[in-house]
Amino acid sequence: MFQVERKILEWVQKHIPLLLVVAATVIGTVLRFDQRHYVSTDYIGYLMDWYEKIKAAGALQGGLREQVGSYNLLFQFLIALMTYLPIDSLFAYKMLSILFDYLLAVICGWFVYDLIGRTSTWKGALAYTCVLCSPIVILNSATWAQCDVIYTFFIMISLYYFTKERYIPSFLWLGVGFAFKLQALFILPLYAFWYFSRKKFTVLHFLIPFGVLFLSGLPNVILGGRGLFDVFEVYFGQTEWFGQFAMNYPSFWLTLCTNPYTGYEEIWNVAMLSTIVILAILMVYWLYRKVEFTGKNLLYMGLLLIYTCILFMPGMHERYGYSYEILSILIAFLLPETIPLTVGLLGISMTTYGSYLYYNALNQYPFALPLLSVINIGIYLTYVRILNHKMSIENKQINR
Incomplete structure (x- = not known):
C-alpha cells in the first residue's frame, strides 16, 4: 500500500462521523x-390563499390587520415577510420548514451525543443522519410544505435545557x-410531573410560555393594529376548527368506530377524560x-406522555405524531430494542x-385506519412496558 493511500484511509477512518x-x-x-x-391540496386550499391575501393587503403595511388562516400571529407575520422574497410562495414555505429540518437534526445529534456521555461522536452523527433523512421529516417539510x-425543534431545545435543570430557558424555548x-x-x-415530584421550580414558570406567546403577537399589534389578546383567540378558535375525532390519524377511538365523523360530540368528553386518566x-x-x-x-417520559395525548385525544391529525416520532428516533440510540417500534411508527x-x-x-378501504389503530395501540403498549421497565432498572442502579 502506498504511503499516501495509507494516510488517506487513516484520515477517513478518523473522520467517519464528519463524513457521515x-x-x-x-x-x-x-x-x-x-x-x-x-x-399538496393543503397548499392549494390554505397556504397559497393565505400568502396571496396577506400580499394583496400590503404585507407588513396592511396584511397583518386581520386574521388570515388558522395559524397563529407569529406565522402570519412570517408569511408577510416571505411575500418580499423574489420566489414563488410554494418555495418560500418549503424553504422555511427545510431550514428547521437541519436545525432539528443538529439538536437531535447533539442530544444523543450528550446523553451517552460524549464518548462517541459517531452516534451523534448517526442521529443527525437518521433525523435529517427520515422520510417523515422530508415529506412533512419538502413535500407537504x-x-x-418548527415547533418540534423548539420542544427539543426546551427538553435539552430541562435536562440541564435550566428551567427558565427551557420554558422560554417551549x-x-x-x-x-x-x-x-x-x-x-x-x-408538570417534575414540578410536583422535584419541587425545583415555581408554578410561575408555567406562565412563561404564555408570556412568550403574547410577545410573539406584538409585531401584528404594532404593525397591524391587532388586539393585544388576539394571539390567544386564534388558539381558542383552533380547538373548534374540526368536528371529527380523528383526521387521518390511527386514533384509539377508531377501533370503536370506523367513521371519524360519527359520534364526535359523544366521544369528545369521554376521550378527553380518558386521556387525563391515563396521563x-x-x-x-x-x-x-x-x-x-x-x-x-426525560426522553422516555416525554415520548410516553406526548404519545398518550395524541393517541387518546380527539381531533388529532396524522402530522401531530411528528414530535414523538422524533423522540422515538433518539430513544432508539439509547435502547436498541426499541428500533422495531421506531420503524413501526414511521411506517404508520x-x-x-x-x-x-x-x-x-x-378512504377506499374503511378497515385500513382501524387496523393501523390496532397496530398503533400495540406499539404504544410496548413502549409503555419497555420504557417503564428501563426506568425501573436505572433506578435500582442509581440507588445501589
Missing part, C-alpha cells in the same frame, strides 16, 4: 430539492414552540417508583402521509 454528516447533508438536500415542485418541524403551534403544549404534562396513571406510577431525574428518563406515518399526499387508499 456531510454525506447525510448532501443526500438530504438532494432529496428535498427533488420534492420542490410537489403541490407543513411546519411541524414558549417559542407554542407561539408556532398549539401542539407544542403536549409536552407540558412532563414538566395520571403514568405519573402516579412514576411517583410510586420514584423515577430518577435523568436526561434519558408513511402510510397515512402517503394516503393524503398521493392517493386516498385509506
